[in-house]
Amino acid sequence: MDLLQLRYFQAVARYEHISRAAEELRVAQPSLSRTLARLEAELGSPLFDREGRRIRLNQYGAMFLRHVDRALRELDDGRRALRDARDTGLGRVGVASETLLTITHLLGSFRAAHPRADARLFQSTAAEMSRQLRVGEVDFCVASQPLTGANLASIELAREEVLLAVPPGHRLDGRERVTIPELADEPFVSTRQGHWQRALLDRLFAAEGLTPLVSCEGDEPGASQDMISAGLGIGLIPAISRRAGTETRVPVAWVHVDAPDCHRVLTLVWNRDAYLSEAALKFREFTTSRPFMTHRLPAPHQERAHDPADTP
Structure with a gap:
């Protein structure tokens, strides 16, 4: 077993995709597949479940990955420590x-x-x-x-309030506060699953037994205010955006959300x-x-x- 095998295994385990891992490692796919096969033979256990061209990390692979991550991190840390000691x-x-x-x-x-x-x-x-x-x-x-x-x-x-941003002229423009049930039929601009804005939106609605209507979702939370200003929906925006005066560039109206834990x-x-x-x-x-x-x-x-x- 050598470091090259471990690096290759770690990359394939991350992507669960031979071609993507080969692209990142800049090696040919057949070479990568042979290296994995040798590693599995040496360990005496398959690390992936294979279904045609698709692979999935199995229970033995997941167990081995934890140790590989730890070992490679220690080696990388050692290399960094030496570099830091040597460099000015x-x-x-x-x-x-x-x-x-x-x-x-x-x-x-x-x-x-x-x-x-x-x-x-x-x-x-x-x-x-x-x-x-x-x-x-x-x-x-x-x-x-x-x-x-x-x-x-x-x-x-930091801990800050999260506000509801609505387009100028929206029916909620001018309101001081709003409850979640009042927003049940409103289209929301939000992020994809996995981002904090979406997690907060889903949590606030779930507390009321509701599901938000998401009309526009993306990967960059910072773009939400632009889309709200353009009239694509309403959305949850951290108060720092209001304090930063972004409404002069991207005009929206701000409303407090009358719900517990509506903060970031x-x-x-x-x-x-x-x-x-x-x-x-x-x-x-x-x-x-x-x-x-x-x-x-x-x-x-x-x-x-x-x-x-x-x-x-």
């Missing part, structure tokens, strides 16, 4: 977020304060962020919903077992030592172990 810079810090708009100014301020740090930014769904932390692709995630996985720690950065909680999440470079340590200190937003609801910085039983 502070090393690298990787940060993932569901929407880049949330942390654009944060990363800009951090780079200005620590120009020798190599800061890299990724846009990911909650599920993708959990995987990136597990395999060590990123050091931190700024998450708007709980992430699943063992050995995760988090610090609450931003947390900084990392893997307790992962190596953190000097740049990563400085990023954590930089992020948690100042208000994340100009106006926040009271939210003390408290580190806690992640509870996989948390619900979004």
